[in-house]
Amino acid sequence: MQRRNFLKNSSAAAAGLLSTPLIASCNDQTKKAVTKVEESFSKKPIAICTWNFENATAKAWEVLKNGGSSLDAVQQGAMIEEADINNQTVGIGGRPDRDGNVTLDACIMDKDGNCGAVLAMQNIASPVSVARKVMEDTPHVMLAGLGAEKFAYEKGFKKVNLLTEQSKKEWEEWKKTSEYKPVINIENHDTIGILAIDANGDISGACTTSGMGYKYAGRVGDSPIIGAGLFVDNEVGAATATGVGEEVVRTVGSFLIVELMRQGKTPQEACEEGVRRIMAKNKGRTDFQIGFIAVNKNGETGGYCIHPGFSYRTYSETGHVDNPADSFLKA
Ligand code: GLY
Numbered sequence: 001m002q003r004r005n006f007l008k009n010s011s012a013a014a015a016g017l018l019s020t021p022l023i024a025s026c027n028d029q030t031k032k033a034v035t036k037v038e039e040s041f042s043k044k045p046i047a048i049c050t051w052n053f054e055n056a057t058a059k060a061w062e063v064l065k066n067g068g069s070s071l072d073a074v075q076q077g078a079m080i081e082e083a084d085i086n087n088q089t090v091g092i093g094g095r096p097d098r099d100g101n102v103t104l105d106a107c108i109m110d111k112d113g114n115c116g117a118v119l120a121m122q123n124i125a126s127p128v129s130v131a132r133k134v135m136e137d138t139p140h141v142m143l144a145g146l147g148a149e150k151f152a153y154e155k156g157f158k159k160v161n162l163l164t165e166q167s168k169k170e171w172e173e174w175k176k177t178s179e180y181k182p183v184i185n186i187e188n189h190d191t192i193g194i195l196a197i198d199a200n201g202d203i204s205g206a207c208t209t210s211g212m213g214y215k216y217a218g219r220v221g222d223s224p225i226i227g228a229g230l231f232v233d234n235e236v237g238a239a240t241a242t243g244v245g246e247e248v249v250r251t252v253g254s255f256l257i258v259e260l261m262r263q264g265k266t267p268q269e270a271c272e273e274g275v276r277r278i279m280a281k282n283k284g285r286t287d288f289q290i291g292f293i294a295v296n297k298n299g300e301t302g303g304y305c306i307h308p309g310f311s312y313r314t315y316s317e318t319g320h321v322d323n324p325a326d327s328f329l330k331a
């Protein structure tokens with residue numbers, strides 16, 4: 001039986017749409033299918049994000065628990081980190097490029113495959129919200145640089161100085177050597193990628209970052225690139241990435257992981273294969289970190305990374321948990 005029909009038929013059974021005598025007389029295989037679907041219901045709704053961004057998953061869960069959509073959940077979860085000035089890798093307070101400008105990247109994708117993104121946008125504190133406007137109010141998917149900023153003002157976003165005193169001080173210190181060297185696990189918080197399934201079983205995702213600290217002006221990583229930093233397929237699941245974006249772009253990492261799940265891999269197996277592909281391309285190079293997370297349509301999750309130190313947060317009926325991810329290289 002086709003997997004989709006199987007799920008549809010067994011969902012009907014689990015929802016009590018099959019008559020009692022039929023349930024009573026159903027064979028073991030059908031009973032197992034009903035149990036499996038009932039179990040999977042308990043895993044949804046769910047919010048999952050890269051790193052230990054517990055305030056983001058808490059916000060997303062609040063939206064889901066109140067019957068909100070997965071799209072609202074991922075946007076509002078991501079916005080929490082964008083607004084946190086102490087988080088120097090996302091939104092306001094993010095580390096600047098080598099010229100001292102904070103440039104932000106973000107994208108968002110919904111259950112219908114609609115998506116929007118902003119790239120290298122300055123002076124706007126919530127790029128994920130602008131990305132949603134691109135998705136909903138324009139015929140485009142991506143707006144970059146000054147165009148994105150102009151569009152944000154047209155939509156009512158306010159001009160904000162994104163460079164905090166702390167990030168400015170660190171940038172001035174960095175200029176003394178001007179050595180570009182991404183730090184593995186950047187103090188345990190890098191890009192936030194966030195995925196959610198709502199009570200309807202619909203999946204959405206968002207990803208937002210200030211990118212690599214002290215990058216070349218105009219550099220864009222994986223985070224706003226649909227398929228690289230984020231991908232959602234409502235029939236299968238979703239994936240998102242954190243770490244050195246160039247390597248994620250080269251493998252179209254998040255799309256790859258969703259396709260691996262479509263072929264039958266669990267989210268965990270798919271994330272592991274995604275990291276293995278990156279390592280195979282890099283032939284012995286180990287001076288960078290990548291972390292992938294994924295969720296499938298049943299609400300099962302997985303995460304995997306190159307170096308130890310990456311974890312991901314999940315929030316569902318079963319609790320709010322920080323999950324240390326297994327890694328390709330061991331400590
Ligand atoms: N993953 C974030 C970036 O490379 O920009």
